[in-house]
C-alpha cells in the first residue's frame with residue numbers, strides 16, 4: 001500500500017485534456033489504436049479522426065471526403081459503399097474520414113471533436129504513431145507529419161507527430177504487436193511530460209517530430225530501455241545556431257540518432273509547422289525546458 005502511495009506521489013497523473021488523433025496508415029491500424037487506448041486509459045478525452053484507407057506518403061494533401069469504394073475501409077473495418085465519414089457503431093470516439101490525413105485532422109478538430117466535447121476544440125493533437133520512420137526529408141511527404149503540421153500551423157492546436165521504425169501495418173483486431181505497445185508507452189510518456197509542463201504546451205507554429213528506433217524481441221523491447229534525445233529535422237550545415245544543449249549549439253540530426261548510431265533512442269525535434277523544417281533556437285529552448293526531465297545527452 002505504502003509503495004503504491006509513493007508511486008502516486010512520484011508520478012502524478014497528468015491533467016486530463018481533450019486530444020484529437022489522426023495518422024496516415026488509416027483509422028484501423030494497430031499503432032494508432034494502441035496509443036488511443038493508452039491515452040484514453042490515462043484519463044484523456046481522446047477522439048480518433050483518421051483516414052478510412054492507407055494514405056501513407058500523401059503529405060499535406062486535403063480534399064473533401066468521398067463515399068467509401070466497393071472494397072470498404074482498410075482491413076474490412078467498414079463495409080463497401082459506407083458514407084464519406086463515419087464512426088464505430090459502439091464507440092463514437094473512433095472515426096474514419098475517407099480522405100487524406102490533413103482532411104481527417106481538420107474534420108476531427110472542427111467537427112467530430114467539438115460534437116463530442118460540447119462544442120470545445122481539442123487542446124492537443126497527436127498524429128500516428130506512423131508505421132515507419134519520418135526522419136529528415138521523409139517528413140516532407142509524410143501524411144503523419146502533414147496532419148501534425150496542419151494542426152499546429154493552420155488550426156493553432158499544439159501537435160506531435162509520432163513515427164516508429166519497426167513493424168508492418170497491422171489490423172486493429174489482430175493481436176497487438178510488440179512494437180505497437182512499446183511505441184504507445186513511449187508516446188504516452190512524452191505526451192504526459194508535455195501536458196504536465198503546462199499550457200501553452202508548445203510555442204506558436206511549432207510541432208514535435210518524434211521518431212522511435214527499431215524494436216525487436218531481443219533488443220529495445222521495453223520503453224524503459226529508451227533514451228529521449230533532443231534533435232533537429234535537417235543537418236543544419238548552413239543554419240543559424242541551435243539552442244545551447246548538451247554543451248553544443250548544434251543539435252544532433254534525427255536521421256543520425258534513429259538510423260546511423262544504433263541504440264534504443266527516441267529523437268525529438270522541434271519542427272517549424274509552416275515548412276516542416278527545424279524551428280528557431282528561441283523556440284527550441286522553450287521545448288527543451290519543458291521536456292528537460294525526459295531528455296538526455298547522447
Ligand SMILES: *[C@@H]1O[C@H](CO)[C@@H](O)[C@H](O)[C@H]1NC(C)=O
Nearest residue numbers: 077078088089090091094173
Ligand atoms: C468498434 O468498437 C468496438 C468497441 O470498442 C470494437 O470491439 C470493434 O472492434 C470496433 N471496430 C472498429 C472497426 O473499430
Ligand SMILES: *[C@@H]1O[C@H](CO)[C@@H](O)[C@H](O)[C@H]1NC(C)=O
Nearest residue numbers: 025026029054055056057169
Ligand atoms: C500504405 O502504403 C505504403 C506505400 O504506399 C506501404 O508501405 C504501407 O505498408 C501501407 N500501409 C498500410 C496500412 O497498408
Ligand SMILES: *[C@@H]1O[C@H](CO)[C@@H](O)[C@H](O)[C@H]1NC(C)=O
Nearest residue numbers: 011189223224226227228294
Ligand atoms: C519516461 O521515460 C523516462 C526516460 O526513459 C523514464 O525515466 C521515466 O520513468 C518514464 N516515465 C514513465 C511514466 O514511463
